Amino acid sequence: MVLVKAKKLSVWEKLFFWPLVKGLWTTFSQIFHKKVTRLYPEQRLESFPEMKGHPVLVRRPDGKPRCVACGLCEFACPPVAIYIEGHEIDDEIERAPKVFEIDNTRCIQCGFCEESCPKEAIVISHRVEFGAEKREDLIYDLETLLVDEHEVEDRLDYIRKTFERWKT
Amino acid sequence: MSTVELIATVAKVLVVFGACLGSVAVLVYLERRVSAFMQWRYGPNRVGPFGLLQPIADLTKLMFKEDLIPREAYKLFFVLAPVMAMAPSFMMMAVVPFGDAIVVGDETIPLVIADVGMGVLFLLAIGSLSVYGLSIAGWSSGSKFSLMGGMRATAQMISYELTLGLAIVGVLLLGDSFSLREIALAQTSGILEWNIFQQPLGFILFLIAIFAETNRLPFDMPEAESELVSGYHTEYSSMKFAFFFMGEYVAMVAGSSLMVVLFLGGWHLPFVSELGLEGWIAGVVQAVCFAAKVFVILMFFIHVRWTIPRFRYDQLMALGWKILLPLALINVLVTAVLVAYGIL
Numbered sequence: 239m240v241l242v243k244a245k246k247l248s249v250w251e252k253l254f255f256w257p258l259v260k261g262l263w264t265t266f267s268q269i270f271h272k273k274v275t276r277l278y279p280e281q282r283l284e285s286f287p288e289m290k291g292h293p294v295l296v297r298r299p300d301g302k303p304r305c306v307a308c309g310l311c312e313f314a315c316p317p318v319a320i321y322i323e324g325h326e327i328d329d330e331i332e333r334a335p336k337v338f339e340i341d342n343t344r345c346i347q348c349g350f351c352e353e354s355c356p357k358e359a360i361v362i363s364h365r366v367e368f369g370a371e372k373r374e375d376l377i378y379d380l381e382t383l384l385v386d387e388h389e390v391e392d393r394l395d396y397i398r399k400t401f402e403r404w405k406t
Numbered sequence: 407m408s409t410v411e412l413i414a415t416v417a418k419v420l421v422v423f424g425a426c427l428g429s430v431a432v433l434v435y436l437e438r439r440v441s442a443f444m445q446w447r448y449g450p451n452r453v454g455p456f457g458l459l460q461p462i463a464d465l466t467k468l469m470f471k472e473d474l475i476p477r478e479a480y481k482l483f484f485v486l487a488p489v490m491a492m493a494p495s496f497m498m499m500a501v502v503p504f505g506d507a508i509v510v511g512d513e514t515i516p517l518v519i520a521d522v523g524m525g526v527l528f529l530l531a532i533g534s535l536s537v538y539g540l541s542i543a544g545w546s547s548g549s550k551f552s553l554m555g556g557m558r559a560t561a562q563m564i565s566y567e568l569t570l571g572l573a574i575v576g577v578l579l580l581g582d583s584f585s586l587r588e589i590a591l592a593q594t595s596g597i598l599e600w601n602i603f604q605q606p607l608g609f610i611l612f613l614i615a616i617f618a619e620t621n622r623l624p625f626d627m628p629e630a631e632s633e634l635v636s637g638y639h640t641e642y643s644s645m646k647f648a649f650f651f652m653g654e655y656v657a658m659v660a661g662s663s664l665m666v667v668l669f670l671g672g673w674h675l676p677f678v679s680e681l682g683l684e685g686w687i688a689g690v691v692q693a694v695c696f697a698a699k700v701f702v703i704l705m706f707f708i709h710v711r712w713t714i715p716r717f718r719y720d721q722l723m724a725l726g727w728k729i730l731l732p733l734a735l736i737n738v739l740v741t742a743v744l745v746a747y748g749i750l
Contacts, residue, residue, distance in 0.1 A: 258714070261714065262710070266709065268443070268446065269444055271446050273447055275446075277448070
């Protein structure tokens, strides 16, 4: 056990006059310091590939969705946020989604749908801003979810490298 | 009272009252901005350019809040208390001179709302009334936190009233008059005539006492936010709370104005006052100098608030009674002796 005795202060030291002045100077000089706040929404966080936002559907070069409405993502989704209705179309790839809804009030942005998709059709994007005024606005339909491939390129790169590791 | 005097008084009342209310808004904004800058963050900067319209947003928000009176509260006193906390501060501003006399036509108008011959006495008396507001607020809320806060506030304010009064006595001995205007006039001959140089200890005592009187850190035990929820104004909401809020800021303004008039030379600035201006231009310049000095002291209030930790209650009382009161008495004694021997 260490016994520490409090130092006896002289009368001048007890006034704490000089420490007060130094303290006041310290606080004053901090006014000119660089601020640590990030001024959102003018300054946003940079996205990086690993960042998980909301899932989106990728288009093929001709504009149609890559999705073939197989239902694997619907099955894999833990909170059952995806609802798919597929139908036959007259095209090289004969099946496409008629209705594809992701309920954002349920989606937890876990990425299971992305992992389960055999066609790289549903990919996690960097969309993280979901403000809406009505609940109905938060159920995203096919049109809202479709994006071009170049928007999610970094994520596609990342998942290919990651899933490579799981291949036996 | 002639017409010119009447119009002048009304104008002065409007100017002073308007300046007080305006300074409340400015203080609300500046406190948040300056404190934020000291903490490496931005304060409110969204509401207008640089967040300048923030006080309006604050006031609107406070007006729209639900105004509730607790079941256990004593209604009459509950409603009266905020007014009693705010009104004395405004009344104190009535005797504060913010300039010399202006000559208009054949009338001399002093730039004080009421040039009372016993200005200092009036100030001390009215200033003590604000204690009632706090203690009644604390008691009438019907809640134990508020009662504790109210008791602490009362004890603190009473203890530091004595030091305040005695510090002022030193100035009275020098100025030889109770009228605030004459005390300020006596300091306008030069910067070395400012009472701060002739009464340095008195100035420091007055400074500390004013911090304690306005319940401002490091003496803000009554509203210690982390200890007593909100102390004596816990149960207040909406406009009543706004009154306490404003009352505190106006008390700060009144205290700073007092400090400027009694110790810092009133409306005198070394180079500006020697320019020899006449008429109403001189009045305006003097008022601006006065306001600038008050502003500097208010900035000091804010600066100290965000630098120094709060006093513990027993430390506070010990400081007031065992250290400041004897020092104030010694100050009066020494000043009286020096004045008697003609040195000061």
